[in-house]
Amino acid sequence: MEKNKRTKNILTILTLIVVCGLLYWSENNLNNFYIRVLNLAAIFAILGLSMNLVLGFTGMFSLGHSGFMCVGAYTAAILTMSPASKELIYYMVPINPALAQIEWPIFPAIVAAGLMAALFGLLVGIPALRLRDDYLAIATLGFAEIIRIVVTNTTSITNGSLGLKNIPSINSIWLYWGAAILTLIILKRMINSSWGFAFRAIRDNEIAAEAMGVSIFKHKLISFTIGAFFAGIAGALMGFLITSVDPTMFRFLFTFQILLIVVLGGMGSLTGSVISAIVITIMMEVLRFVEQPISILGLNIPGLSGMRMVIFSVLLLMVILFYRQGLMGTKEFNWDWVLRKFNRIKAGRRGETA
Amino acid sequence: MNTCTLRTDHITMEFGGLRAVSELSLEVAPGTIVGLIGPNGAGKTTVFNMITGVYKPTSGRIYFQDRDITGMKSDKITALGIARTFQNIRLFQSMSVLENVMISKHVRLQANLLEAVLGLPRYTRANHANYDECMDLLKKVQLDDVCHEAATSLPYGKQRRLEIARALATNPSLLLLDEPAAGMNPAESLELMDFVARIRSEFNITVLMIEHHMEVVMGICEKIYVLDYGETLAKGNPAEIQNDPKVIEAYLGAVDIDAEN
Numbered sequence: 001m002e003k004n005k006r007t008k009n010i011l012t013i014l015t016l017i018v019v020c021g022l023l024y025w026s027e028n029n030l031n032n033f034y035i036r037v038l039n040l041a042a043i044f045a046i047l048g049l050s051m052n053l054v055l056g057f058t059g060m061f062s063l064g065h066s067g068f069m070c071v072g073a074y075t076a077a078i079l080t081m082s083p084a085s086k087e088l089i090y091y092m093v094p095i096n097p098a099l100a101q102i103e104w105p106i107f108p109a110i111v112a113a114g115l116m117a118a119l120f121g122l123l124v125g126i127p128a129l130r131l132r133d134d135y136l137a138i139a140t141l142g143f144a145e146i147i148r149i150v151v152t153n154t155t156s157i158t159n160g161s162l163g164l165k166n167i168p169s170i171n172s173i174w175l176y177w178g179a180a181i182l183t184l185i186i187l188k189r190m191i192n193s194s195w196g197f198a199f200r201a202i203r204d205n206e207i208a209a210e211a212m213g214v215s216i217f218k219h220k221l222i223s224f225t226i227g228a229f230f231a232g233i234a235g236a237l238m239g240f241l242i243t244s245v246d247p248t249m250f251r252f253l254f255t256f257q258i259l260l261i262v263v264l265g266g267m268g269s270l271t272g273s274v275i276s277a278i279v280i281t282i283m284m285e286v287l288r289f290v291e292q293p294i295s296i297l298g299l300n301i302p303g304l305s306g307m308r309m310v311i312f313s314v315l316l317l318m319v320i321l322f323y324r325q326g327l328m329g330t331k332e333f334n335w336d337w338v339l340r341k342f343n344r345i346k347a348g349r350r351g352e353t354a
Numbered sequence: 355m356n357t358c359t360l361r362t363d364h365i366t367m368e369f370g371g372l373r374a375v376s377e378l379s380l381e382v383a384p385g386t387i388v389g390l391i392g393p394n395g396a397g398k399t400t401v402f403n404m405i406t407g408v409y410k411p412t413s414g415r416i417y418f419q420d421r422d423i424t425g426m427k428s429d430k431i432t433a434l435g436i437a438r439t440f441q442n443i444r445l446f447q448s449m450s451v452l453e454n455v456m457i458s459k460h461v462r463l464q465a466n467l468l469e470a471v472l473g474l475p476r477y478t479r480a481n482h483a484n485y486d487e488c489m490d491l492l493k494k495v496q497l498d499d500v501c502h503e504a505a506t507s508l509p510y511g512k513q514r515r516l517e518i519a520r521a522l523a524t525n526p527s528l529l530l531l532d533e534p535a536a537g538m539n540p541a542e543s544l545e546l547m548d549f550v551a552r553i554r555s556e557f558n559i560t561v562l563m564i565e566h567h568m569e570v571v572m573g574i575c576e577k578i579y580v581l582d583y584g585e586t587l588a589k590g591n592p593a594e595i596q597n598d599p600k601v602i603e604a605y606l607g608a609v610d611i612d613a614e615n
Contacts, residue, residue: 186471189470189471189472189473190467190470190471193467193470193471193477193481194456194459194460194463194470194477194481194484195460195467195470197449197453197456197457197460198457198460200446200448200449201446201449201457203448204445204446204447204448204449205444205445205446205447207408207440207444208440208444208445208446209446209457210427210428210429210432211406211428211432211437211438211440211444211521212432212437212457212458212460212461212520212521212523212524213429213432213433213458213460213461213462213524214429214457214460214461215427215429215461216429222467268448330448
């Protein structure tokens, strides 16, 4: 048992080193486009992980993720933009003087974005989490839309529908993947702690969980707020990646994309979310050609934008119909599983030779 | 006022026009096993739901160790020391036997979420202590050999026992058992009877149980309340209940006829 634990620790450290090596290689050898796609995958991984905490582990069907992401993106953007570019961009309505001179470094701004989103999560959660299932989904969807509309209309703070441009651009793969790996580690530790079990108890059987002394509302609120926190961080990173934000980015469709990642990866599997975030983000880019005009055997198909989403919708339907638990189900990629497989293969080999 | 573990003062529960429980006054003395019986739909589970805070009584008060707990939240009531099992087993299906029991310790964990995520000593220590306590408990209820198995993969009788163990893990002073012997054969129910009597003395608790198996109720309960259509039909010790003409007519009479056939 002890030896097993040590082997697992060594394997974990080795994997981290390999991942770091891969990231280092990517940074130096891939062109900007590929790095951008990888960074986007990291952002989607964070979003998938945070939604999985809420949906997969605590069993709350919340569709408000894009709203919290929006809050995070705007907070980080306003905090980090230089006063000069703020003056340039807010030409319709001048910026609120309290915000005009602020120029924070990146890291505190990211944390502030997370905290701001968490605050909104708390405020939305207090009324909304009294609801369950589809009702909760509708309520959170409504709140996300309210957040978006408030952002569109508070022009002196957010520059309204014009959006924000000239957000400091960061292309380092380390920031995005560092944040994603950190999120994975934090959530993994949380899920395996007493709190994680309380969340899962609520998902499994709310009445029994309450009868065992778990305060349903408190734990749901904690999970929801933490989910919002990480969504806010992902939003901030999104701003740094594409250097502009505007309210139309955070429509419901965006939440749907995250939902797709969570469902395909397996509700209740963190590693599943990460894998499916990478696969889906890459597929999003690879499948771009279906939106271009193509001619097959003399048959001309005009390019239709949105064709990619059709493919993903079909994929989602197939998963729900035939493979409901998704890629990983509620299982995690862990060393126990790998070691077991490995031992079985080894035993099989020995069997063959004997 | 004498210190009853549980006392209900004329509690009534109405669902719209339906009176599920009417003016029930229970008194459960410390250390006793009290039975709550009655035909189907008599309102027994509603009584449990009122005591554990799932429903708020329409009128009347509930006192636990002389403290008014009427209308408190379920989790607060559990924290005060009332634990329950369910008529239809409600285990956490995605978790192992041990994890099911560990949940009950969560409420008393003396560490916050941040300490847990960072793995600080206060959390690790508390978690280890909980782990040891739970293993100890599982040993006492003879489930330690299956502690890492999925809770729902256990045979029915063991699932029932796990539900009781999970309730015991909250360190209750009053345990409410909702039809613990449901679906068990006579041999199993006798075994369960011994089990309940044993945990009563071992964990120093008071038990209030709903049960249909007359041999179980008559065998271990010191006091029995009979409900019928929400009304309290009779109360007393097993001998009194067995000889009460109203009870015989409403309940035991039917059972006797069944037995003769």
